[in-house]
Amino acid sequence: MQSALGVLYPPQCVSCAAPTDTDFALCGNCWRETPFIEGLACDLCGDPLPGEDDGSPSHCDACLAANRPWQKGRAAMVYDGNARRLVLALKHGDRPELARAAAPWLARAATPLICPDTLIVPMPIHWSRLLRRRYNQSAELARSLARILDIDHVPDALVRPKRTRAHDGMDIDARFANMHGAISPHPKRGAQLAGRSVLLVDDVMTSGASFDAATRACLAAGADHVNVLALARVTRDA
Numbered sequence: 001m002q003s004a005l006g007v008l009y010p011p012q013c014v015s016c017a018a019p020t021d022t023d024f025a026l027c028g029n030c031w032r033e034t035p036f037i038e039g040l041a042c043d044l045c046g047d048p049l050p051g052e053d054d055g056s057p058s059h060c061d062a063c064l065a066a067n068r069p070w071q072k073g074r075a076a077m078v079y080d081g082n083a084r085r086l087v088l089a090l091k092h093g094d095r096p097e098l099a100r101a102a103a104p105w106l107a108r109a110a111t112p113l114i115c116p117d118t119l120i121v122p123m124p125i126h127w128s129r130l131l132r133r134r135y136n137q138s139a140e141l142a143r144s145l146a147r148i149l150d151i152d153h154v155p156d157a158l159v160r161p162k163r164t165r166a167h168d169g170m171d172i173d174a175r176f177a178n179m180h181g182a183i184s185p186h187p188k189r190g191a192q193l194a195g196r197s198v199l200l201v202d203d204v205m206t207s208g209a210s211f212d213a214a215t216r217a218c219l220a221a222g223a224d225h226v227n228v229l230a231l232a233r234v235t236r237d238a
């Protein structure tokens with residue numbers, strides 16, 4: 001069956017549709033042109049940093065200035081070039097299958113964030129956005145990641161009862177004010193956060209305001225601690 005499907009639908013690059021050896025992967029060209037984060041990165045947000053990784057945690061200026069409520073954070077790629085195109089296609093291009101391609105990239109970035117009692121939780125979106133997009137891109141990412149790592153996953157542990165404005169054009173303070181209290185534990189399923197090491201998953205981290213609100217909701221529900229993982233990190237240089 002698999003080989004019959006392979007003849008009908010030969011594997012294609014998820015970015016440019018060039019032929020590839022495996023499904024849900026990038027071709028060599030697109031792989032080289034996607035800014036994956038390697039080497040030393042901020043221990044709180046995954047922003048690439050200059051210098052060598054000597055094993056001790058380093059922090060970027062934005063995280064030093066902010067009071068991050070989570071413990072550790074990582075991102076798979078810098079939000080630029082081909083990474084930006086992939087995220088936009090996942091978010092607005094009706095291509096949820098890109099989450100499956102992203103799962104191994106997320107898994108690699110998440111290595112320092114995983115412990116035996118990790119519970120994967122996606123960033124929630126407001127129901128009106130879900131209605132328009134048909135799926136929550138962060139929930140697709142979280143589900144694919146949980147599947148390949150074989151880790152517990154609660155897709156609706158958090159909810160977003162308040163419809164917030166889009167963050168485009170807002171400065172950092174406005175973004176944090178906009179997100180304040182926007183995310184809560186689910187009235188029933190939120191109880192599953194208690195005592196767990198929560199790994200929050202989102203498609204993009206910019207200021208960290210969404211992760212901040214979601215982390216505080218997890219801690220209010222009794223989570224032991226929270227780590228955060230973004231598919232792409234917006235850096236000042238990008």
Ligand SMILES: [Zn+2]
Nearest residue numbers: 013016027030
């Ligand atoms: Zn390609």
Ligand SMILES: [Zn+2]
Nearest residue numbers: 042045060063
């Ligand atoms: Zn940082």
